[in-house]
Amino acid sequence: MPELPEVETTRRGIAPHLEGQRVSRVIVRDRRLRWPIPEDLDIRLSGQKIVVVERRAKYLLIQAEVGTLISHLGMSGNLRLVQAGLPALKHEHVDIELESGLALRYTDPRRFGAMLWSLDPHNHELLTRLGPEPLTDLFDGLRLYELSRGRSMAVKPFIMDNAVVVGVGNIYATEALFAAGIDPRREAKSISKARYIKLAIEIKRILAAAIERGGTTLRDFIGGDGQPGYFQQELFAYGRGEKPCKVCGTNMREVKLGQRASVYCPKCQK
Numbered sequence: 001m002p003e004l005p006e007v008e009t010t011r012r013g014i015a016p017h018l019e020g021q022r023v024s025r026v027i028v029r030d031r032r033l034r035w036p037i038p039e040d041l042d043i044r045l046s047g048q049k050i051v052v053v054e055r056r057a058k059y060l061l062i063q064a065e066v067g068t069l070i071s072h073l074g075m076s077g078n079l080r081l082v083q084a085g086l087p088a089l090k091h092e093h094v095d096i097e098l099e100s101g102l103a104l105r106y107t108d109p110r111r112f113g114a115m116l117w118s119l120d121p122h123n124h125e126l127l128t129r130l131g132p133e134p135l136t137d138l139f140d141g142l143r144l145y146e147l148s149r150g151r152s153m154a155v156k157p158f159i160m161d162n163a164v165v166v167g168v169g170n171i172y173a174t175e176a177l178f179a180a181g182i183d184p185r186r187e188a189k190s191i192s193k194a195r196y197i198k199l200a201i202e203i204k205r206i207l208a209a210a211i212e213r214g215g216t217t218l219r220d221f222i223g224g225d226g227q228p229g230y231f232q233q234e235l236f237a238y239g240r241g242e243k244p245c246k247v248c249g250t251n252m253r254e255v256k257l258g259q260r261a262s263v264y265c266p267k268c269q270k
């Protein structure tokens with residue numbers, strides 16, 4: 001599933017080809033995403049110049065002169081640039097053709113993604129309840145400490161809650177808790193301020209490193225498969241249940257927390 005670093009990598013990959021370009025037409029082959037693609041998307045977007053491509057949490061905001069296309073990659077979506085008119089394969093649901101001769105193509109085999117239109121995206125119901133961006137000063141360990149007081153839920157689903165901070169998906173929550181030495185099963189309220197400060201620093205470090213690595217695959221956004229190379233990142237805990245800890249050699253354990261697989265080292269994480 002594309003997580004925040006992959007979405008940010010996508011934004012950086014597509015933005016230079018979209019910004020300042022005028023849309024010539026929009027071809028929708030299948031509207032049935034998580035919510036239906038608006039029937040009038042072509043009428044609304046065609047003829048408009050794309051002003052800027054922004055990101056909020058895992059939503060890409062493709063802002064035109066009037067109105068914004070809000071896109072989410074869901075479980076399996078990707079956006080890449082192709083030559084306009086390139087025949088579409090199965091699952092290639094949308095082309096946004098540009099006057100440059102390129103087209104932004106949306107592919108999504110599982111169709112859990114979204115493509116919505118809004119005149120006021122930051123007040124769209126999907127975006128208003130989101131917590132701060134993890135790589136900004138609005139997010140820090142003090143916020144985690146204050147929001148966690150009185151909360152007996154496990155710390156891992158707590159940091160994955162979009163109202164607390166956006167963009168900390170399962171991979172990054174698992175890795176940040178390992179790096180901070182915090183047992184993912186611990187009650188959120190039982191963790192000290194000093195440990196939350198360490199955890200917030202690790203969340204920022206790991207997300208920033210993943211975005212940095214994604215940047216090396218930007219060439220793939222034209223003609224390639226649009227898939228950032230995030231799986232190349234070195235993982236210490238995620239997906240390593242029953243394997244030896246890379247730090248101490250103890251067998252890693254896997255538990256379910258908030259319906260998600262959670263791997264931790266019983267020796268390194270307390």
Ligand SMILES: [Zn+2]
Binds near residue numbers: 245
């Ligand atoms: Zn260990």
